[in-house]
Amino acid sequence: MSEKILIINGSPRKNGNTAIVSGWVKEGAEAEGASVKIVDAARLKYKTAGCCSCYGCQVSQQFRCVILDEATDVVASFPDYDLVVFASPVYFFGLSAQIKMLMDRMFSLFKFSGGKTIHNLQKVNFALISTCGGDLHDSGVELVDETIKKITHFIGKTHKSLLIPSLVPAFEETEKKEDLKAKAMDFGKKLAKW
Ligand SMILES: Cc1cc2nc3c(=O)[nH]c(=O)nc-3n(C[C@H](O)[C@H](O)[C@H](O)COP(=O)(O)O)c2cc1C
DSSP states (O other), X not given: OOOEEEEEEOOSOTTSHHHHHHHHHHHHHXXXXXXXXXXXXXXXXXXSSSOOOOOHHHHSSSSSOSSOSHHHHHHHTGGGOSXXXXXXXXXXXXXXXXXXXXXXXXXXXXXXXXXXXXXXOTTOEEEEEEEOSSOTTTSSHHHHHHHHHHHHHHTTOOEEEEEEOOOOSOHHHHHTOHHHHHHHHHHHHHHHHO
């Protein structure tokens, strides 16, 4: 069971499609008894735009980025959760820049030394919510899914994903989609039971 879930919303649109779908996933997971926190990655205060490759985290004994800003605490908290869900719109066939800035700071949760990799994510599972305007095959959403797959494989895990195609920018239209709401809530329930 995933009792404690963190959703990282990487959309710059506060009330956009990704936020709406993430909210429904949260509702579904909470209905199964999970506690769910949503972090708005686009509105965190960053001291640098992404990882600045200082390698300070590789020298440090801690699994914590040495740049002290709001992203540091969020990333360092990943091992406290049963499940971390990345939520991103597809922007130019990939993850949004806003979520990538946060994800690159995950370097600090790893120690790469002498051909060995150590990390502190043994107890955490990962999932993906991704929304896009195009269809499943041409939009780039499969590339986003593949990126999360690579990350989770790297730490010996598999991920679950909810990929939502064909959404128009007008989020009022998305809010009306009862079938999508049911699908997202089901996904949330599935995550809570994972
Ligand atoms: C800068 C930008 C780039 C986009 N690139 C793609 C794309 O490559 N493929 C696609 O299917 N949709 C693309 N879209 C559409 C969004 O993925 C889609 O509308 C998404 O649901 C927006 O989520 P949001 O409201 O959370 O931002 C793009 C939209 C923007 C603003």
